[in-house]
Each structure stands twice: as C-alpha cells, then as structure tokens.
Amino acid sequence: MSIAQQHLKEPTYKIRKIRHRGQEVVLVQFTYNTELYRRCKEMGGRYTRTHRGWWWLASERSVADVKRAISGGESNDKELIVAQSKPQKSSQISSIVSGKIHEMERWMRQMRYSESTVATYTSLVRKFFQENISLKWAGITKDIITRYNHEEFIAKKKSFNTQNQWINAIKLYLKVHGLNAGDLQDIQRPRKVKSLPDILTVAEVKKIFHCTPNQKHRTLLMLIYSCGLRIGETLAIKPADIQSGEGLIYIRGAKGQKDRRVPLSDRVLIELRRYFKMYQPKDYLFEGQSGGKYSNRSAAQVLKRAGMRAGIKKQLTLHTLRHSYATHLTNQGVNIQFLQEILGHKSPKTTMLYTHLSGKDIRNIKSPLDDMDI
Numbered sequence: 001m002s003i004a005q006q007h008l009k010e011p012t013y014k015i016r017k018i019r020h021r022g023q024e025v026v027l028v029q030f031t032y033n034t035e036l037y038r039r040c041k042e043m044g045g046r047y048t049r050t051h052r053g054w055w056w057l058a059s060e061r062s063v064a065d066v067k068r069a070i071s072g073g074e075s076n077d078k079e080l081i082v083a084q085s086k087p088q089k090s091s092q093i094s095s096i097v098s099g100k101i102h103e104m105e106r107w108m109r110q111m112r113y114s115e116s117t118v119a120t121y122t123s124l125v126r127k128f129f130q131e132n133i134s135l136k137w138a139g140i141t142k143d144i145i146t147r148y149n150h151e152e153f154i155a156k157k158k159s160f161n162t163q164n165q166w167i168n169a170i171k172l173y174l175k176v177h178g179l180n181a182g183d184l185q186d187i188q189r190p191r192k193v194k195s196l197p198d199i200l201t202v203a204e205v206k207k208i209f210h211c212t213p214n215q216k217h218r219t220l221l222m223l224i225y226s227c228g229l230r231i232g233e234t235l236a237i238k239p240a241d242i243q244s245g246e247g248l249i250y251i252r253g254a255k256g257q258k259d260r261r262v263p264l265s266d267r268v269l270i271e272l273r274r275y276f277k278m279y280q281p282k283d284y285l286f287e288g289q290s291g292g293k294y295s296n297r298s299a300a301q302v303l304k305r306a307g308m309r310a311g312i313k314k315q316l317t318l319h320t321l322r323h324s325y326a327t328h329l330t331n332q333g334v335n336i337q338f339l340q341e342i343l344g345h346k347s348p349k350t351t352m353l354y355t356h357l358s359g360k361d362i363r364n365i366k367s368p369l370d371d372m373d374i
Contacts, residue, residue: 140179145170
C-alpha cells in the first residue's frame, strides 16, 4: 500500500450542496490532503476561499459522483474530467457539451477574465444548452440564437445587463471554438435604461458612519466612500497596499485587470490605524472570522444595517457610496480627468455621469417665472 493510499484510508471530508455565486453547487471540504487535492483538481473542481472548499456545478456532478471520486472509487481519473451525474431531468446536458463549456472556462481564465465574468458567462451558455437539449455543441445557428434571445430575454422582459451578458457569452463560446453562426450584429438588444442612481448627501454619509459603531465595519464603509472604490477592489486590498508614507492606496488588478493609485484620506488613515491595532489583518485588509477575504454579502449587510439605523429610506448599495463620493467631488469642482483616473474609468463618458448627478450648475439656472410680476 502506497503512502497516499495509507493517508486516504480514513479521509475526513464533508460533501454537501450549497448556493454559491447564485448557483447550486456541490461543495467538498477537507483538511489539506495532497491526494484529495490532486483528485479534486483533476475533476475540474474550483476552489472557493469563501467556503474553504472545492466545488462543481450541481448540474454537472452529483454528491455521489464527488464522494465516489475523492474516495478512490473511480478507476480512471481521466474519465472524471467529463463525467456526468446520472440524468435527473431532461435538461441534463451531454458530457461533450459540458466539456466544451469547460474549455471556454479555461480559455477565459487563461485570458485573465474576472471570476465573476467567468461564472456568469459559463452559467448563461450552460442554460442555453439546457433549454436546447438536443443541440450539438457545434450546431449553433443564428436562427437558434435569435429565437432564444427573444423567448428568454425579450419576451420575459429581463434586464438589459443580463441580455447583454448572454449575447457576449454566446459570441465568446463561438469564438473560442472557432464556430461561425453568421453575422450576429443585428441580434436584438434592448435599449439601456439611463436612470440616475440614488445619491447620498454629505449629511447622510456622516449619519451612516455615526450609526456604525463596529470599528471594522466603520473602517470598511469609510474606506469605500473616501476613495470611491468598487466593493471588489476594497475586499482585494492587502495591508501592504496601504502606503501611508506616500498618502496613497494601491488598487491591484481592478476592473479590466488594471492597477491604479487612489489618494489616502487623512481621516481614514486614523481609522485604519485603530482598526489594525484591534484586528491585525494578515492576508487581506478585511478578513472573515475564519480568515480569507471578507465576503461581498457581509459587506452589503453592514451598509444595509447602518442605513436602517440612520433612518435613510433610499435604496442603498455599496456602489451608492462610490456614486456619492464622485458626485461630492464634482460639486467641489474636481477636474473630470482626475476623477476618471481615481475611479478607474476606461472612458470619460462614464465619468461624465457625475456632472448630471451633481446638479451644481443646474441649480444656478434662474427660471423665467422668477422675473414675472405675478
């Protein structure tokens, strides 16, 4: 018996189904074990720091499949890469289609797409094949795409963003596999609704901070607002990225895989020093109770509770703090080019939104009614 077999004789692991990134997945957790690690990797598993385990989409693997594989019940590890759980419903896609989606996933990771984009695109393509269960992996035509686009998104009045992501995802699938479904430029897309997001006043922002007594939570919200950060950027910050001597924070691998620097607020630096003394973060600036990166969901709940305590009735998201920061700087007359650099926008057109949100110049326009002697 090999050392690996002896080590796996009584493996300690836990397998269950959970919701992860909006999808049902099979999750396996275990104390680090070289052989189990290898088997999970060979099965095409992905590791999640959030749940500290390896996961597969439940539509691809059953709990029994994973248990059998990691316990050594499969005789041919190579077959596990495309193995499918026993069909439980008619929408179970074939192992060939599943393998092609995995190829697209690997290509996206090699091209350094963000994890959220990888998960979204592969999920949308998988659902397309589930709804067209008899479709071959290379049998996609423009007519099929047009029909699905209308039935799934236009008829059901789904959001612009979801439909736009689907069109981009299926185009990428075709590109990765060298397929040609014809000219897709005229695939119907909805007009994007150009609604202005809710903005907090300076007084409302102060009230939120005053209603957040927990040092960790207050520092998190203050940092997002003080630099106009996206939540993903904030949670990816590491202690070494806070360069107090330079008065800057380094944002690594932000949207579009671009690095940038943002100004470090003197007031936030005070909060950060208090926070460091109390929590002593190691790998990430903000970490969960068991270590690892603090979750988006937990951060969102922090703001939601603070907003309720502050009595703010507006629809609040963490991005509201970013919008508010940019609007408040615009009101102060900050140059739009500087603001674009700080916010990490690719195009100045995106940054120009805040000139609309500001309303500073609009308020100075006098109505003709004011000159009427009535």
